Amino acid sequence: xxxxxxxxxxxxxxxxxxxxxxxxxxxxxxxxxxxxxxxxxxxxxxxxxxxxxxxxxxxxxxxxxxxxxxxxxxxxxxxxxxxxxxxxxxxxxxxxxxxxxxxxxxxxxxxxxxxxxx
Numbered sequence: 068x069x070x071x072x073x074x075x076x077x078x079x080x081x082x083x084x085x086x087x088x089x090x091x092x093x094x095x096x097x098x099x100x101x102x103x104x105x106x107x108x109x110x111x112x113x114x115x116x117x118x119x120x121x122x123x124x125x126x127x128x129x130x131x132x133x134x135x136x137x138x139x140x141x142x143x144x145x146x147x148x149x150x151x152x153x154x155x156x157x158x159x160x161x162x163x164x165x166x167x168x169x170x171x172x173x174x175x176x177x178x179x180x181x182x183x184x185x
Contacts, residue, residue: 073170074159077130081144084135093136103140105133116143 087093092106093114103114112120114133123131130138138144159168161178168176 080132081135083132087136088139093140
């Protein structure tokens, strides 16, 4: 079952992905465009922008730090909240009702009320 992550948790994974790239731990697989080996601790994972062999991606079914690292390496790591930002402000809004978003569900920001009901 896919988990719902708060904006803070999504941003934390995104930032850790950036750090993996900065540390040189994202290695492209020669001849396999868009595929990487991402070094992590004492192990390594096979990663694309949309999939990863790590337990976090498998069990939580969310974009893990390794997937974010692959997205940064590919130049595809735009702010996941950017398309939901209201004009003239920086607070994300629930795509259903316009209330302040508290989490991402199905790739879209949702308020606390809609997290429980959708």
